[in-house]
Amino acid sequence: MNLVTVLDLIRFGHARTRPELTEYSGLGRTIVAQQLDLLLDLGLVGDGRLAPSTGGRAPRSVSFRAEAGSLLVAELGATSLAAGVSDLNADLIVQHEESFDIGRGPEQALERLGEVLEALIEKSGVHRASLWGLGVGVPGPVEFSTGRSISPPIMPGWDNYPIRQHLADRFGLPVWVDNDVNLMALGELRSGRARGEQSVVYVKIGTGIGAGIVCEGKLYRGAQGCAGDIGHVGVREGSEVVCRCGNRGCLEALAGGAALARDGTFAAASGQSPYLATVLEEGREITGEEITKAAQRGDPVSVELLLHCGRLVGEVLATIVNFYNPALVLVGGGVAAAGDVLLAAIRETVYRRSLPLATRDLHVYFSPLGDQAGLCGSAAMVTDELFAPSQIARWLERGSPAGMVDLTTTLAT
Amino acid sequence: MNLVTVLDLIRFGHARTRPELTEYSGLGRTIVAQQLDLLLDLGLVGDGRLAPSTGGRAPRSVSFRAEAGSLLVAELGATSLAAGVSDLNADLIVQHEESFDIGRGPEQALERLGEVLEALIEKSGVHRASLWGLGVGVPGPVEFSTGRSISPPIMPGWDNYPIRQHLADRFGLPVWVDNDVNLMALGELRSGRARGEQSVVYVKIGTGIGAGIVCEGKLYRGAQGCAGDIGHVGVREGSEVVCRCGNRGCLEALAGGAALARDGTFAAASGQSPYLATVLEEGREITGEEITKAAQRGDPVSVELLLHCGRLVGEVLATIVNFYNPALVLVGGGVAAAGDVLLAAIRETVYRRSLPLATRDLHVYFSPLGDQAGLCGSAAMVTDELFAPSQIARWLERGSPAGMVDLTTTLAT
Numbered sequence: 001m002n003l004v005t006v007l008d009l010i011r012f013g014h015a016r017t018r019p020e021l022t023e024y025s026g027l028g029r030t031i032v033a034q035q036l037d038l039l040l041d042l043g044l045v046g047d048g049r050l051a052p053s054t055g056g057r058a059p060r061s062v063s064f065r066a067e068a069g070s071l072l073v074a075e076l077g078a079t080s081l082a083a084g085v086s087d088l089n090a091d092l093i094v095q096h097e098e099s100f101d102i103g104r105g106p107e108q109a110l111e112r113l114g115e116v117l118e119a120l121i122e123k124s125g126v127h128r129a130s131l132w133g134l135g136v137g138v139p140g141p142v143e144f145s146t147g148r149s150i151s152p153p154i155m156p157g158w159d160n161y162p163i164r165q166h167l168a169d170r171f172g173l174p175v176w177v178d179n180d181v182n183l184m185a186l187g188e189l190r191s192g193r194a195r196g197e198q199s200v201v202y203v204k205i206g207t208g209i210g211a212g213i214v215c216e217g218k219l220y221r222g223a224q225g226c227a228g229d230i231g232h233v234g235v236r237e238g239s240e241v242v243c244r245c246g247n248r249g250c251l252e253a254l255a256g257g258a259a260l261a262r263d264g265t266f267a268a269a270s271g272q273s274p275y276l277a278t279v280l281e282e283g284r285e286i287t288g289e290e291i292t293k294a295a296q297r298g299d300p301v302s303v304e305l306l307l308h309c310g311r312l313v314g315e316v317l318a319t320i321v322n323f324y325n326p327a328l329v330l331v332g333g334g335v336a337a338a339g340d341v342l343l344a345a346i347r348e349t350v351y352r353r354s355l356p357l358a359t360r361d362l363h364v365y366f367s368p369l370g371d372q373a374g375l376c377g378s379a380a381m382v383t384d385e386l387f388a389p390s391q392i393a394r395w396l397e398r399g400s401p402a403g404m405v406d407l408t409t410t411l412a413t
Numbered sequence: 414m415n416l417v418t419v420l421d422l423i424r425f426g427h428a429r430t431r432p433e434l435t436e437y438s439g440l441g442r443t444i445v446a447q448q449l450d451l452l453l454d455l456g457l458v459g460d461g462r463l464a465p466s467t468g469g470r471a472p473r474s475v476s477f478r479a480e481a482g483s484l485l486v487a488e489l490g491a492t493s494l495a496a497g498v499s500d501l502n503a504d505l506i507v508q509h510e511e512s513f514d515i516g517r518g519p520e521q522a523l524e525r526l527g528e529v530l531e532a533l534i535e536k537s538g539v540h541r542a543s544l545w546g547l548g549v550g551v552p553g554p555v556e557f558s559t560g561r562s563i564s565p566p567i568m569p570g571w572d573n574y575p576i577r578q579h580l581a582d583r584f585g586l587p588v589w590v591d592n593d594v595n596l597m598a599l600g601e602l603r604s605g606r607a608r609g610e611q612s613v614v615y616v617k618i619g620t621g622i623g624a625g626i627v628c629e630g631k632l633y634r635g636a637q638g639c640a641g642d643i644g645h646v647g648v649r650e651g652s653e654v655v656c657r658c659g660n661r662g663c664l665e666a667l668a669g670g671a672a673l674a675r676d677g678t679f680a681a682a683s684g685q686s687p688y689l690a691t692v693l694e695e696g697r698e699i700t701g702e703e704i705t706k707a708a709q710r711g712d713p714v715s716v717e718l719l720l721h722c723g724r725l726v727g728e729v730l731a732t733i734v735n736f737y738n739p740a741l742v743l744v745g746g747g748v749a750a751a752g753d754v755l756l757a758a759i760r761e762t763v764y765r766r767s768l769p770l771a772t773r774d775l776h777v778y779f780s781p782l783g784d785q786a787g788l789c790g791s792a793a794m795v796t797d798e799l800f801a802p803s804q805i806a807r808w809l810e811r812g813s814p815a816g817m818v819d820l821t822t823t824l825a826t
Binding site: 001002026028031141143150151153198199211213215216218220221222223224225226227228229230232233234245247315316318319320322323324325326327353354355356357358360361362 | 566624629729732735771774
């Protein structure tokens with residue numbers, strides 16, 4: 001426990017010298033010195049330059065050795081596959097993104113992900129022995145403790161699929177799997193705008209819609225690890241629109257990227273939007289992205305579609321703001337690129353339908369990390385798990401983090 | 414910090430001997446012994462009987478001295494005033510409840526509360542010098558850090574009222590104020606069905622509707638301390654029913670106790686419910702309670718009213734379950750006394766509109782503590798604050814908790 005306390009103070013940059021570590025940890029000087037020696041032995045911490053003196057002998061600074069190990073990180077979206085190799089600070093050494101339809105099923109998707117990761121390892125020049133873990137995000141509910149996707153509405157064929165087992169077998173590494181939005185929230189918490197915040201809701205509006213929750217400065221996953229699944233909240237009782245989950249009137253079915261594409265295509269075909277009709281005539285598909293572009297160029301139908309999307313998301317967010325009273329709401333995902341029109345509609349609805357006290361100091365912003373949030377979050381998830389007290393205890397038994405590979409057996413069960 | 418760690422292990426019953434304290438705290442034996450001596454000096458812990466030996470010398474058990482101090486606890490409802498004197502374990506020594514309309518404003522309410530508390534102190538035989546703090550719940554949003562009610566929709570005249578200041582001045586005690594539902598959730602967490610749970614949502618259906626949130630085993634108050642204010646979530650977009658908050662179609666306006674009374678009175682007057690008409694004829698008012706009684710005696714209109722209430726609460730809860738993925742939902746408050754009809758409607762709606770993973774192991778129960786939850790929670794709030802690291806540090810400066818009275822100045826500002 002004390003080892004983790006000291007390590008976390010160093011790796012999150014809260015303490016940089018032995019006196020600071022003693023002060024912030026509340027631990028005795030001897031204990032801090034012991035733990036620090038252990039961390040130096042493990043190679044997780046390096047002795048650095050002399051720090052400025054505060055009177056007596058200048059203390060030597062200590063720093064986290066982010067290069068001590070490397071991580072494989074990945075994010076499967078509904079229509080994309082992104083992956084990278086990062087250091088222990090979630091800084092990406094190499095990365096790659098391509099289109100991929102998650103509906104092709106787990107075998108094909110994980111096969112392709114494996115190829116991409118192999119190529120990235122090659123390209124990065126990282127030694128296989130220095131790979132410490134693999135983190136992956138998927139666009140649906142995940143039971144975090146087992147690394148399986150559970151009844152994921154937009155991932156046909158993935159129900160109960162042992163993602164962790166599959167990747168652990170392939171790479172011989174400990175693997176953690178989480179919902180993509182949780183990882184985006186975690187990425188923003190560690191490296192983005194949510195840094196230092198205690199209560200945050202991250203909303204992703206892409207093909208699907210979901211939320212990630214930060215509670216007391218930590219990612220909150222809920223009892224089954226599926227907290228944040230707001231895409232299937234019912235927003236229109238009488239709606240005829242059937243969602244991929246089987247219900248009617250779900251938020252995602254009415255305001256997600258697929259809904260925008262559907263409504264935009266209808267507006268093009270029915271002549272309501274000459275601008276979108278031109279897009280069709282030019283042989284392009286009408287996607288959320290095209291509608292965003294159209295709105296930016298002043299197409300009134302596209303502006304209205306985005307406003308509608310923003311209002312529906314805002315309605316659900318208003319309920320969440322009343323319930324959860326966050327300090328910060330971040331909006332990310334492909335549709336979020338639509339910009340100010342969307343954000344204004346979300347804000348207006350949230351402020352209108354939430355209690356004054358809940359919105360008094362509430363900030364609603366776009367996610368500044370954008371596309372990077374998910375991969376950053378994957379890396380943060382892996383380091384958080386690797387540096388958890390229970391894992392560190394195993395490291396110490398084995399004398400070195402290199403023993404980590406053996407963990408896969410335990411983890412996969 | 415270490416002192417609090419040791420104290421909490423003892424007062425929550427996790428550790429009963431020195432060896433257990435050393436094991437569970439992760440602290441060294443010497444540090445545990447030092448902290449324990451300090452707690453014995455402060456009178457917070459007592460040396461007890463010999464515990465069973467596990468081989469060597471039988472360890473002497475230690476226990477929390479709940480009688481070391483006494484607490485004043487109170488709960489203001491929309492139409493009631495409850496108060497008591499408790500020990501440091503939230504066990505009530507004396508208590509009292511009476512009808513009181515919160516709409517009479519803060520001066521009258523706090524004056525009456527003062528009288529009631531004075532009488533209770535007298536009755537309990539507790540010495541004034543042994544009173545350590547006062548905890549009070551109110552039926553509206555509270556800024557926890559300042560102890561003020563902020564824009565409370567069902568508490569006319571209370572906006573921004575310094576409740577803490579008023580009571581601290583009157584009793585010369587440190588005072589903490591929170592939303593009544595937060596305290597009910599805290600009461601269930603410490604003494605009721607939520608004991609040991611990590612993520613819980615407590616929903617109170619009374620005159621108003623609100624929720625209390627437990628996150629990672631602790632009460633979560635949100636960024637401004639108003640988390641859980643779900644009474645003013647919009648549930649019917651086109652509704653004409655104006656809520657006390659000024660909006661239309663709020664959950665509380667359509668499903669709270671006042672809504673039941675309104676709809677029941679209409680059903681009585683219009684002849685739809687001969688049973689309720691009789692209630693009116695007998696000169697009684699139609700309240701949520703009367704409708705509950707009528708439903709239990711088979712009045713179909715009353716059953717339908719409760720089903721409607723349960724479905725509306727269930728809709729909002731379904732959103733919350735999707736978002737927050739709790740392990741447990743507890744339903745309490747006056748209307749909850751309606752029993753199985755209401756609970757069945759809530760459950761049915763929650764299960765229908767939430768994702769399968771979120772409801773797989775979800776339990777939805779009535780609050781077993783019922784009326785007592787709020788007072789238990791008030792006491793738990795006060796002890797949590799009194800035994801927080803920052804407060805304990807002040808105790809130690811003064812050498813004794815008797816110095817606590819001086820805290821009021823600091824607290825009230």
